[in-house]
Amino acid sequence: xxxxxxxxxxxxxxxxxxxxxxxxxxxxxxxxxxxxxxxxxxxxxxxxxxxxxxxxxxxxxxxxxxxxxxxxxxxxxxxxxxxxxxxxxxxxxxxxxxxxxxxxxxxxxxxxxxxxxxxxxxxxxxxxxxxxxxxxxxxxxxxxxxxxxxxxxxxxxxxxxx
Amino acid sequence: xxxxxxxxxxxxxxxxxxxxxxxxxxxxxxxxxxxxxxxxxxxxxxxxxxxxxxxxxxxxxxxxxxxxxxxxxxxxxxxxxxxxxxxxxxxxxxxxxxxxxxxxxxxxxxxxxxxxxxxxxxxxxxxxxxxxxxxxxxxxxxxxxxxxxxxxxxxxxxxxxxxxxxxxxxxxxxxxxxxxxxxxxxxxxxxxxxxxxxxxxxxxxxxxxxxxxxxxxxxxxxxxxxxxxxxxxxxxxxxxxxxxxxxxxxxxxxxxxxxxxxxxxxxxxxxxxxxxxxxxxxxxxxxx
Numbered sequence: 001x002x003x004x005x006x007x008x009x010x011x012x013x014x015x016x017x018x019x020x021x022x023x024x025x026x027x028x029x030x031x032x033x034x035x036x037x038x039x040x041x042x043x044x045x046x047x048x049x050x051x052x053x054x055x056x057x058x059x060x061x062x063x064x065x066x067x068x069x070x071x072x073x074x075x076x077x078x079x080x081x082x083x084x085x086x087x088x089x090x091x092x093x094x095x096x097x098x099x100x101x102x103x104x105x106x107x108x109x110x111x112x113x114x115x116x117x118x119x120x121x122x123x124x125x126x127x128x129x130x131x132x133x134x135x136x137x138x139x140x141x142x143x144x145x146x147x148x149x150x151x152x153x154x155x156x157x158x159x160x161x162x
Numbered sequence: 163x164x165x166x167x168x169x170x171x172x173x174x175x176x177x178x179x180x181x182x183x184x185x186x187x188x189x190x191x192x193x194x195x196x197x198x199x200x201x202x203x204x205x206x207x208x209x210x211x212x213x214x215x216x217x218x219x220x221x222x223x224x225x226x227x228x229x230x231x232x233x234x235x236x237x238x239x240x241x242x243x244x245x246x247x248x249x250x251x252x253x254x255x256x257x258x259x260x261x262x263x264x265x266x267x268x269x270x271x272x273x274x275x276x277x278x279x280x281x282x283x284x285x286x287x288x289x290x291x292x293x294x295x296x297x298x299x300x301x302x303x304x305x306x307x308x309x310x311x312x313x314x315x316x317x318x319x320x321x322x323x324x325x326x327x328x329x330x331x332x333x334x335x336x337x338x339x340x341x342x343x344x345x346x347x348x349x350x351x352x353x354x355x356x357x358x359x360x361x362x363x364x365x366x367x368x369x370x371x372x373x374x375x376x377x378x379x380x381x382x383x384x385x386x387x388x389x390x391x392x393x394x395x396x397x398x399x400x401x402x403x404x405x406x407x408x409x410x411x412x413x414x415x416x417x418x419x420x421x422x423x424x425x426x427x428x429x430x431x432x433x434x435x436x437x438x439x440x441x442x443x444x445x446x447x448x449x450x
Contacts (some may be wrong), residue, residue, distance in 0.1 A: 014367075043374040061359060073351050075360045081367055101356060119282040141389070146349050150383040151292035160410070162229040162251040 006031060010107060013054045014080040015131060032112035034106050036060070042083065042106075044096035049086035049094050050111050055079050058104035062144050063097040075142070082135050087111035130156065163233045165213040178416050181222045181267025182206055186245070186260045192246060192328045196293060198234065198257055201243040204268060211239040211268075214275030215300035216407060216435040220415045221245055222267025223256035230412035230422075232297035233271060238263065243281070246296035246328065272415045274435045276301045289390045290346075291320045291362050291382025295328050295340060297407050297434070298381050306339050315342040316369050320362030323348050324355045333345055343369060362386060363393045373398030381407040388445055391438055404438040 007028045016024065034053070036042055042053060042060055059078045066072040074153055077083050082105075086094050092111075111120070118125030181203035190198040199221075201428035203211035218232045229251075235244035247407055249258045260266065278301065286305060287327060290298050322326045327346065337344035345365045359363065362382070371394075378394050380387050387406050394404055411420035411431045417431030425444040427433060433441075 059358075071353065073353070073355070073359050075364075076358045078358075078368055080189075140362045142364055145363070145385065145389060148385055149322070149325060149349070149350065150386050151320070162254050 006060055006107075009033075009056075010054070013056070013107065015135070016134050017056050019127065023127055026117050026121065026124050027109070027114070030110045031107050032118065034108040036104040036106070038099050038100055038102040041102060042104065043094050044097050045094050045149075047094050049084060049092050051108050052082065052084035052087055052107040052111065053098075053108055055081050055083065056105040056145065058100065058102040058106075060098045060100050060104050063096075063099055064095070071097070074146075075082070075139075078111050082132075085136060087114075088129075088132060163340055173247055178269065181220070181228075181269045184266055186262060186266060187261055189258070189260060195249045196246060196328065196424050197249070198244050198246045199247065199257065199260065199266075200235075201268070203241060203243050208256075210238045211243045211271070213237055213271035213300075215278060216243070216275040216297055217271035217273050218235075218297075218412075218415075218430075219245065219268050219270030220273070220412070221247075221253075221257065222269070223253050223260075224265065224267060226256040227235060227253045227358060227415075228267070228269075229253040229257070230272075230415060232407075232411075232434070234296040234299045236303040236307075237300050238303065246293065246299075248293045253421050259438065266408050269415055274428055274433055276407075276435055277377065278304050281305075282311050283313065283361065285315070285372055285376040286403045287316045287318070287376055287378040287394070289318045289362060289380045289382070289394075291386040292322065292326070294382030294386070294407070298350045298379060299329065299332075301379060302336060306336065306342070309340060310344075313341070313375060314372070315339070316371070317342070317344045318347075318362055318365045318369070319344070319383070320347045320349070320365070323350045324352075325358070325417055336405060338375070345369070361389070363389050366393050366397060371399065373403075376403060378404045379407075384408070391442070401438045401442060403447075405435055406438055406441065407434045408441065409434065409437060 007024055050129055057079045059076050061073050062075045063071045063073050083098055120130055184204045185202040186199055187199040187202050192198055213233050215237055220228045221231045222228045223430050231245040231247055234246040235242055247254050247257055249255050288298050305315055333344055345368060347360055347362055347365055351359045378399055380390050391404055408429050412430045413419045413421040415430045417428040422429040
């Protein structure tokens with residue numbers, strides 16, 4: 001794919017909504033297209049996080065090792081979403097596995113390339129951090145909701161007489 | 163109030179507090195702790211039990227007590243009444259032990275309904291969590307029965323695990339209806355589950371709502387509804403385009419006893435279905 005075609009494809013990804021033209025070009029220089037077949041792993045827990053993915057199609061599931069409970073699936077991620085922020089935060093290792101439930105088409109963004117761009121262009125760095133903060137906030141909110149176990153049987157005083 | 167009016171009021175109150183007899187036709191276990199009672203409507207209703215989607219009945223387990231339960235059957239089939247019930251306490255446990263031919267008491271239907279007529283010509287987004295799909299099932303039946311009258315229908319449903327999903331066969335059937343998307347997610351799934359994992363609010367990433375022409379109906383645990391309503395508004399819906407169904411411990415069902423008071427409202431009489439701006443501020447308050 002030519003760089004201009006890649007830029008056009010990246011522009012359509014929701015994570016990059018309204019990103020200015022010059023910043024989009026900067027990002028394009030760190031991006032490539034990747035495909036993962038169904039049943040393969042995008043990455044494994046503990047590996048160096050050198051990349052993050054913007055999903056174009058297909059779905060992947062995030063798993064964590066639950067010891068005796070085996071692999072625990074915690075969240076599915078689909079088209080238009082982002083996988084991975086471990087590249088951004090020390091010690092730069094994946095905290096979970098990502099497994100392709102279906103064939104996944106994604107943009108892979110090279111983290112070392114991106115970090116260099118972020119450090120040399122503060123405007124670009126701020127824009128990336130701002131967008132990732134939104135993703136992090138949404139994931140944190142979702143995790144809190146999951147922890148609340150809102151569908152559980154323990155309804156408290158509302159249900160005790162029922 | 164004159165003596166005559168008072169006496170009439172008392173007569174009406176006592177009539178409305180007296181349950182009618184109804185027979186259990188069948189008990190269907192939907193999940194480990196949730197079941198649907200199929201009921202023959204009370205004979206005095208002439209074999210029918212007209213209701214509007216979203217309304218509830220006070221269901222009486224004789225000798226045990228009453229519980230407010232939403233009607234989960236098709237309003238177009240008033241001779242086949244159904245209640246889907248989460249077994250959580252004394253009354254719902256007693257009801258769960260009933261068998262075909264056992265008798266229960268019914269009072270109702272009570273409360274406000276989902277705005278089926280108001281959404282004609284519009285897109286409808288239905289977001290349900292857990293047992294919250296039960297009060298919305300009559301809406302889905304009604305929308306699909308007159309499918310041509312509505313725009314796109316999006317049904318988002320979240321449950322605790324794949325084993326906790328209600329109406330699995332119907333979810334599949336609904337997804338085949340024209341211009342209808344059904345997306346299901348669970349909080350926890352194992353490797354045998356191929357669907358979505360995560361909270362129901364995460365499903366909005368996969369649907370693009372035409373916000374000016376969409377009306378949303380939301381039912382589930384209050385925390386889930388709060389976050390879902392926030393997400394809908396983040397996606398451009400005004401709060402007055404969103405309806406929620408609330409639940410409180412109801413006793414009389416007709417706004418007399420005050421058990422289900424929610425700020426200035428009685429859930430049983432003024433609800434359970436509310437337009438969001440009417441209750442939005444109250445949902446934020448811990449004390450209520």
